[in-house]
Amino acid sequence: MICPRCTSNQGDDIKFCTSCGANLQAVREALQAPDAAGKFNWNNTWVADMFMSAQANELRKQEMERCLGITPEVKRYNEIKAGVIVSCVGIGVSIFLFFIMQAIAAQSPPHDSQLLGSVWLAGVIPFMVGLALIINGGVVGKKMAQVMERERSKTKSLEEEPAPRGLRAPDTSEFVPANFSVTDQTTRHLENAERKIR
Numbered sequence: 722m723i724c725p726r727c728t729s730n731q732g733d734d735i736k737f738c739t740s741c742g743a744n745l746q747a748v749r750e751a752l753q754a755p756d757a758a759g760k761f762n763w764n765n766t767w768v769a770d771m772f773m774s775a776q777a778n779e780l781r782k783q784e785m786e787r788c789l790g791i792t793p794e795v796k797r798y799n800e801i802k803a804g805v806i807v808s809c810v811g812i813g814v815s816i817f818l819f820f821i822m823q824a825i826a827a828q829s830p831p832h833d834s835q836l837l838g839s840v841w842l843a844g845v846i847p848f849m850v851g852l853a854l855i856i857n858g859g860v861v862g863k864k865m866a867q868v869m870e871r872e873r874s875k876t877k878s879l880e881e882e883p884a885p886r887g888l889r890a891p892d893t894s895e896f897v898p899a900n901f902s903v904t905d906q907t908t909r910h911l912e913n914a915e916r917k918i919r
Contacts, residue, residue: 722749793866800858808851815844 722731725748727741736746786792819841826834 793862793869797858797862797866800862801855804851804854804856804858806851807854808848811844811846811848811851813844814847815841818844 722733722735722745723729724731724738724741724743724745726743727738729738729740731738731740731745737743738745822837822840826837829837
């Protein structure tokens with residue numbers, strides 16, 4: 722065997738190169754392994770994800786969602802559910818802050834009590850966010866689900882559509898007798914050519 726590092730000629734039973742100390746046994750195993758280079762796929766690494774375009778990344782995300790069974794209708798349902806939860810949390814926070822701040826404001830100086838009494842309005846923020854999620858899931862999400870369903874039905878109909886019809890098989894009983902011969906026009910053309918020459 723020839724050492725790949727120092728190119729010296731070595732025996733087949735030697736595990737390490739006598740000249741440079743390279744591991745010849747590992748080289749033999751690598752050469753004998755079937756398709757060693759094909760086992761590693763760069764497309765499955767984070768490096769490939771980093772260089773992926775936004776469109777390719779979106780297509781990959783949609784394909785993963787399709788494999789997991791996450792349809793646009795499921796996304797819409799989840800968004801509405803999240804909106805209901807966030808809105809309820811906002812109402813709960815508002816009620817909690819209202820009663821706590823009323824109790825604290827009762828024991829505070831008058832100019833501070835007005836500010837403390839309005840702290841409960843902070844709970845309106847999550848309520849409004851939840852309301853926006855509900856509206857988005859109910860109106861916008863419904864439109865998006867309809868668009869996605871139309872696109873899916875188009876692709877499905879293209880896949881299920883039968884192959885375009887070609888020419889049907891010839892039937893010799895359907896030959897139509899021709900009123901003229903193929904050579905008829907050729908002969909007339911030749912006769913006209915002879916007259917012009919004379």
